[in-house]
Amino acid sequence: MVKVSKKLHIAISVFLIAALISLCGCDSKPKGEQVLTFSAMDTMVTLKVTGDDSYDVITAINDFVVDYDFNVISRHSESSEISKINKEHKCPETSQLYAPLMKLLSVYQVSLGAYDFTLGNLSDLWGFGTGNEKIPEKEEIDKILASSGAGTLAYTNGDVTFAEGVEIDLGSAGKGMALDKIKEEYLQGSKTQRAVISLGGSILLYGEGEFTVGIADPENSAGSMAKLKVNECCVSTSGNYERYFEKDGVRYHHILDPKTGYPSDSDLVSVTVVSKDGTLSDALSTACFVLGSEDGQLLLQSYECEGVFILKDGTVIVTDGLRGKLEITNNKYELKADYES
Amino acid sequence: MSLKLVRKADLIIVAVIIIAAAGFLLLKNYNSKEEKLIAEITVGGRLYETVDLSAAKEQSRYILDTDPQVVIMAENGQIWFEKSDCPDKVCVKSGKLKHKGDTAVCLPAKTIVTILGSDLDALTY
Numbered sequence: 441m442v443k444v445s446k447k448l449h450i451a452i453s454v455f456l457i458a459a460l461i462s463l464c465g466c467d468s469k470p471k472g473e474q475v476l477t478f479s480a481m482d483t484m485v486t487l488k489v490t491g492d493d494s495y496d497v498i499t500a501i502n503d504f505v506v507d508y509d510f511n512v513i514s515r516h517s518e519s520s521e522i523s524k525i526n527k528e529h530k531c532p533e534t535s536q537l538y539a540p541l542m543k544l545l546s547v548y549q550v551s552l553g554a555y556d557f558t559l560g561n562l563s564d565l566w567g568f569g570t571g572n573e574k575i576p577e578k579e580e581i582d583k584i585l586a587s588s589g590a591g592t593l594a595y596t597n598g599d600v601t602f603a604e605g606v607e608i609d610l611g612s613a614g615k616g617m618a619l620d621k622i623k624e625e626y627l628q629g630s631k632t633q634r635a636v637i638s639l640g641g642s643i644l645l646y647g648e649g650e651f652t653v654g655i656a657d658p659e660n661s662a663g664s665m666a667k668l669k670v671n672e673c674c675v676s677t678s679g680n681y682e683r684y685f686e687k688d689g690v691r692y693h694h695i696l697d698p699k700t701g702y703p704s705d706s707d708l709v710s711v712t713v714v715s716k717d718g719t720l721s722d723a724l725s726t727a728c729f730v731l732g733s734e735d736g737q738l739l740l741q742s743y744e745c746e747g748v749f750i751l752k753d754g755t756v757i758v759t760d761g762l763r764g765k766l767e768i769t770n771n772k773y774e775l776k777a778d779y780e781s
Numbered sequence: 782m783s784l785k786l787v788r789k790a791d792l793i794i795v796a797v798i799i800i801a802a803a804g805f806l807l808l809k810n811y812n813s814k815e816e817k818l819i820a821e822i823t824v825g826g827r828l829y830e831t832v833d834l835s836a837a838k839e840q841s842r843y844i845l846d847t848d849p850q851v852v853i854m855a856e857n858g859q860i861w862f863e864k865s866d867c868p869d870k871v872c873v874k875s876g877k878l879k880h881k882g883d884t885a886v887c888l889p890a891k892t893i894v895t896i897l898g899s900d901l902d903a904l905t906y
Contacts, residue, residue, distance in 0.1 A: 661906050664904055
């Protein structure tokens with residue numbers, strides 16, 4: 441009798457001590473989580489990967505991001521694929537940028553020209569982010585608009601060709617394109633359980649379960665104004681609050697309206713787009729920002745994507761698929777009555 | 782004598798362990814509910830300074846010998862990029878950090894300021 445009791449005594453004690461240790465959360469981080477932060481793609485990159493092979497995966501993604509930036513999408517790198525395409529005024533069908541450019545061309549067409557990825561020369565004219573920003577002369581803007589635009593792209597023997605005035609700029613889609621490649625080439629097929637890949641504000645959330653994404657407060661972008669609950673997807677935001685300069689009390693931000701050549705002046709200060717596809721989430725957020733809240737919602741519908749629109753007056757609109765998923769945490773903003781969950 | 786599976790002493794030990802565990806968890810939750818704001822300044826991925834914003838009632842100024850140089854201020858539970866010699870000033874325009882998870886970045890100076898303890902997986906901006 442005594443023998444049985446002693447064994448039980450030890451068993452209960454061991455069980456409870458183990459339970460106590462696990463409850464205290466002495467090791468609350470999932471096994472195999474790796475976090476890495478570095479600068480690339482003209483922004484701060486943060487990678488968080490959880491899984492048995494997370495070290496190998498995160499190292500490979502780090503190398504990929506640096507390589508993809510320098511050798512593929514950066515206009516400022518002379519040896520990059522996009523610089524070569526711009527120099528030769530031709531994107532061959534064999535180029536790895538061919539398929540993404542076709543996707544961007546579709547956004548240009550469906551948005552009726554509100555999104556245009558061929559206005560690199562116009563962006564350079566304004567000088568955003570260089571410290572030498574200026575308001576260009578209207579004649580200079582009109583001259584560039586007359587000789588460029590995705591509408592001038594043509595197909596020649598299977599390749600995409602374009603005129604000399606066209607300068608393809610992947611600033612509004614390159615991060616999303618990178619997210620698609622990361623998902624396809626480095627996460628799918630690996631032992632990764634969960635990953636959060638933040639290329640600046642363009643994010644890939646990978647794995648099972650729910651993720652919480654903060655949406656930057658346009659008036660104080662260091663903080664968030666809402667929490668958005670999503671499952672595996674890509675999220676991108678375009679706003680007028682980050683890259684801009686002010687002259688005579690007027691703010692000139694970096695998202696240019698392809699129709700006018702001037703900073704877009706819709707009813708929005710920020711748009712966040714949620715999509716399964718990174719290229720689309722990135723490009724559509726810019727397109728929606730230019731289109732405004734009404735046409736922007738229609739555009740998202742045609743791509744089966746979801747979005748959060750922050751209007752200039754602080755009103756917030758969410759598309760149907762995100763109803764009940766957005767929690768506004770800053771009382772300066774209010775969900776539009778018709779859109780409450 | 783009957784077959785007693787659990788002795789009185791066993792029950793006492795079990796009770797003591799449960800009370801200890803409950804007490805520890807209560808204490809842990811009590812501490813985490815305190816609005817203690819800790820900011821971290823990192824430069825080039827390395828920790829430069831940890832700032833207890835809850836304690837920083839007085840103004841503190843951090844002049845970082847980065848290239849370009851940045852100046853970070855902390856006061857009254859807030860921290861922010863006061864000045865930067867970078868061209869775009871995105872860091873200064875980001876505004877003041879005052880809640881858990883708030884983050885501001887000066888890319889040219891490779892400097893990040895963040896308030897720890899966020900429940901967010903990421904921030905889109």
